[in-house]
Amino acid sequence: MSELPGFGLVERARAIAPLIAREADEIERTRRLTPGVVSALIENGLYRALLPQSLGGAQAPPETFMQMLEEIAKADASTAWCLGQCSVCAMIAAWLDHDTAHGIFNTAPGILAWGAVAHEARAVDGGYRVTARWDFASGSRQASWLGAHVRIVDADGVPCKNADGSPEVRTILFPVANATLHDVWQAIGLAGTGTDSYEVNDLFIAERFTAFRDVPSALREKGPLYKIGTGVAFSLGFAAVSLGVARATLDAAIALARGKHQSLAVGAMRDNAAVQGLIGRTEGDLRAARAYLYATAHAMWRDLCVTGEFSAAHRSAVRLAATWTIHQSARVVDTAYHMAGATAVFRSNPFERRFRDMHAIAQQIQARDTHYEDVGKAILAGSLTPSDLGAG
Structure with missing residues (x-):
C-alpha cells in the first residue's frame, strides 16, 4: 500500500x-x-x-x-x-x-532559500544577467541554492510585459556559492533564522533556472497543492508557526501558575480566581484562532480538490484567517508573558525569547493590517461576500 x-x-x-x-x-x-x-x-x-x-x-x-x-x-x-x-x-x-x-x-542538502521581490534581470541570449542585492533570506545559512524574484528588462533596459500588460516577474535560482551573503540579521526576535541579505554581480542565469512562480498556466506538476501558490503557503505556514509559539508560551504560563506563589500573595497562583479566569479565556482564544485557521485551510483544500480551481475568494479567506491568527497568537503570548510577572524577563525561563519571537513574527508581511483593508474593500465593493470567506 x-x-x-x-x-x-x-x-x-x-x-x-x-x-x-x-x-x-x-x-x-x-x-x-x-x-x-x-x-x-x-x-x-x-x-x-x-x-x-x-x-x-x-x-x-x-x-x-x-x-x-x-x-x-x-x-x-x-x-x-x-x-x-x-x-x-x-x-x-x-x-x-x-x-x-x-x-x-536531490543533491544534498537540497535546500533553497530566497528573499523579497526586488531589482531587475536583463534578458540576454540563453538566459539573464543580474547584478543586485536582496534582503530577508530566512534559512539561507542552511541553503545550497538561493533564489530571487526579479522584474525582467530587455537588452535596452525596457521593462518586459506579460500579455495582460503587467510587469514580467521571474524567479531566478543560483547556487549559494555564486552569491555573497551579508550577516545583517541583528533582530529582536527569530534570531536563529539567519534572515540575511545576499548579492550577485553580473551573474548569468540560464533560462532553465528561472520560472514564472505562482503562475498556474506555467505549472509542470499536476495536483492541487501547487495551484495555491507560494504566497498562500507562506501565509498558512507562518500562521501555524505563530500558533505553535502561542501554545508553548501559554503552556509555560499554566505550568508556572500551578506552582508559583506571587509576591505578597497569600495563596498560590493556581488558587487565584483572576488567574483561573484569565487562563480559561486565553485557552479559548487560542483554540478559536486555531480552529478558524484550520477550518479555512480545510474548506479551501476541499473545494480545490473537487473543482481544481483556486479562486480569489479562497485567497482572501486564507489571507484573512492567517493574519487574524497571527495577531490573536500575539495576544495570547502577551497575556501569558504578563501573567508570569517578573519571572518572564529572565532568559533562563521560557517566556522572554518566545515573546520576542512572536512579536518578530507579527511584524512580517503575513501579519500586515492592510490585509484586513483589502478584504474589507472587496466586501464593500461587492466583489466578495462574507459567505465567500467560509462559514461564519
Missing part, C-alpha cells in the same frame, strides 16, 4: 522536537540552526514536505504542513520559521523542468 501524501511528517516533527528544544539556546546564541537540528530536519524529510512526489518529496496537504510547523514551533520558533520558509521555496520545483529540479533538490 502506498503512503498518503505527507504521512508521518507530523509524527517525525514531534519526535525531534525535544532535540530542537535542547538546542534552542545555542540557536539563539549563534543566530543559526545548529548542525544537529539541520541534520534531523533533513534526515526526517521535513524540508521536503511540499516538494513534488515525482522528485521524492511528500507533496503534503496544507493541513499536514501546518501541523508539522506547529510541532517544531513549540520547541523553537526560529527553526520552525526556517523550515517553513525553505519548504515553501521548494514548491518552485513544480514550475521547473524535472531534470533541473532534480539537480537542485
Whole structure:
C-alpha cells in the first residue's frame, strides 16, 4: 500500500522536537540552526514536505504542513520559521523542468532559500544577467541554492510585459556559492533564522533556472497543492508557526501558575480566581484562532480538490484567517508573558525569547493590517461576500 501524501511528517516533527528544544539556546546564541537540528530536519524529510512526489518529496496537504510547523514551533520558533520558509521555496520545483529540479533538490542538502521581490534581470541570449542585492533570506545559512524574484528588462533596459500588460516577474535560482551573503540579521526576535541579505554581480542565469512562480498556466506538476501558490503557503505556514509559539508560551504560563506563589500573595497562583479566569479565556482564544485557521485551510483544500480551481475568494479567506491568527497568537503570548510577572524577563525561563519571537513574527508581511483593508474593500465593493470567506 502506498503512503498518503505527507504521512508521518507530523509524527517525525514531534519526535525531534525535544532535540530542537535542547538546542534552542545555542540557536539563539549563534543566530543559526545548529548542525544537529539541520541534520534531523533533513534526515526526517521535513524540508521536503511540499516538494513534488515525482522528485521524492511528500507533496503534503496544507493541513499536514501546518501541523508539522506547529510541532517544531513549540520547541523553537526560529527553526520552525526556517523550515517553513525553505519548504515553501521548494514548491518552485513544480514550475521547473524535472531534470533541473532534480539537480537542485536531490543533491544534498537540497535546500533553497530566497528573499523579497526586488531589482531587475536583463534578458540576454540563453538566459539573464543580474547584478543586485536582496534582503530577508530566512534559512539561507542552511541553503545550497538561493533564489530571487526579479522584474525582467530587455537588452535596452525596457521593462518586459506579460500579455495582460503587467510587469514580467521571474524567479531566478543560483547556487549559494555564486552569491555573497551579508550577516545583517541583528533582530529582536527569530534570531536563529539567519534572515540575511545576499548579492550577485553580473551573474548569468540560464533560462532553465528561472520560472514564472505562482503562475498556474506555467505549472509542470499536476495536483492541487501547487495551484495555491507560494504566497498562500507562506501565509498558512507562518500562521501555524505563530500558533505553535502561542501554545508553548501559554503552556509555560499554566505550568508556572500551578506552582508559583506571587509576591505578597497569600495563596498560590493556581488558587487565584483572576488567574483561573484569565487562563480559561486565553485557552479559548487560542483554540478559536486555531480552529478558524484550520477550518479555512480545510474548506479551501476541499473545494480545490473537487473543482481544481483556486479562486480569489479562497485567497482572501486564507489571507484573512492567517493574519487574524497571527495577531490573536500575539495576544495570547502577551497575556501569558504578563501573567508570569517578573519571572518572564529572565532568559533562563521560557517566556522572554518566545515573546520576542512572536512579536518578530507579527511584524512580517503575513501579519500586515492592510490585509484586513483589502478584504474589507472587496466586501464593500461587492466583489466578495462574507459567505465567500467560509462559514461564519
